[in-house]
Amino acid sequence: MASNDYLRPGVTPIWCLGCGLHVVLNQLIKIFDDLKIEPIVLSGIGCTGRSAGYFNLDSVHGLHGRIIPLAEGVKRARKDKEVVVISGDGDLLGIGGNHLLHSSRRGVDITVIGVNNSVYALTGGQLSPTTKKGMITLTTPDGSDVEPIDVLKVLKSNKKYFYARTTPVHVEHLNKVIKQAIEWKGFAFVEVVTLCLETVAKKMGLNTPAKVYQWLRENYKIVENKDDLDEFDLGVVKSD
């Protein structure tokens, strides 16, 4: 398929202009095209949850938090197909956290792209499992008083794992690590760190997409061959 054929005709993403999700969508199309694959694409609920519906492929937009088990069911029935989940931090790590724990432990061969904008964005910006300590959200008016979840540590509780962290600003890196994740035999998780423009970035004084991109570029650094990642490291950590 040509790149444009991967986009479902008649739909326009609901996302804000300048949101990192546009980059993720764009890159996934490039990746599928480069790898010459037509995967089954699935999403849960939320801003990122709308992703599956934008691909002109067999796709599923499932229940809030439950897309990983649904994708596991699909994969078990279609072992011949690549299965790619794209969903948000609240969906995958909050309401769906239990399924992440167990599907990753079972090692089902799916790729999960978790776009982490650090809040529940579609519902207006409430505390999510990845909200940084001290951050003000609609439901933490005095700042969150708990540390965010560390997905890498969760995945590392398994013997075999693949975890990558990237951002929409580090485009080549994002492209490379998602390809590695799709090619990984087993459960692979890619965390794409971004900031919700409306409900997070503005509170940080980053009131344009350009400033958000600059902030991501200045704060996050690509590292190689580490078996752990610090808070602002981007890279791949895996164990076979």
Add this chain to the structure above:
Amino acid sequence: MKKVLQGNEAIAIGAIKAGMKFYAGYPITPASEIMHYLAKQKDIQFLQTEDEISAINMVIGSSLGGMKSMTATSGPGFSLMQEGLGFAHKIRVPIVVVDVQRVGPSTGMPTMTSQGDIMQSRYGSHGDYFPIVFYPNSVEEYFKYTIEAFNASEESRTPVILLSDAFLSRLYETVDIEKIDFKIKSRSFKPLGDEKRHFTGLLSEGGVARTRDYKLYRRWIENMKKEIGKVAENYNFFEYMENKDADTLLISFGITSRIISPLKEKYSIFRPIRLFPVLEEEIKEAAEKHEKIIVLEMNQGQYKKEIERILRMDVKLINPVGGRISLKEIRGELSGV
């Protein structure tokens, strides 16, 4: 050849005969023997999931992927599956969900028998939908109607609920399943993977979300109701034992209908096997020939309300609840009517 089989085993065997290729479930008494049996089968995929929410979503996924799929649970797990059931109706995916009822609410009386999930099987998920629900009453029937549940599910492209209860699921009876005739409905749509379809919980047309379009919603809901209703007509399962001398009709199903079967000497008995959509015409016709109608069920009158709605009259309820049912007690209550 005749064999001694348990109700739960008959469900598992029926599912395999129906062409089930994938089972996911979470242990819960009194449904677990279904998964114990299936775990040993080599020609199907079996998975014990982390919870019932995972199980229902996984069988939705495997069914979309082209495999006939089933899960089984009891009341507490059935409650956890309700959101998934609504989703499966919305995206029109065939699955079979077995609910072996026990006394609730909550953990209740583990694991005494009950018929407390009648309304949950029909109205448990949010929004409007129109499930097909079967409730057999013998081991042989569990084999047969598990197959029919798969058939109705494939034909309607919706989840079909197979109700059981702790007594029937753990009842052992002699059955010769090789002598039972059945037909198999095959899958009517292509497995997920090679087309360009979008299965979404959102109101959509042609894969494009149209969540503010009230006209589309009205068209869509009427269409779904009509389609499922039409398929259900092919599965009008019931048993009517008319007693020409009786002025009273007993309406009962599941374990209660088994217990009261000796009463056919004195009463007429109507036993719906398809509980939903309600067999309105058949029940009305049976009721017309009788002065009194009595519903017997092990709950606070869940199906009685359906009967009153159809007949537009008050009907009497006899409801041995709390996990205990005896013919003697029922006879006593009937003599007071």
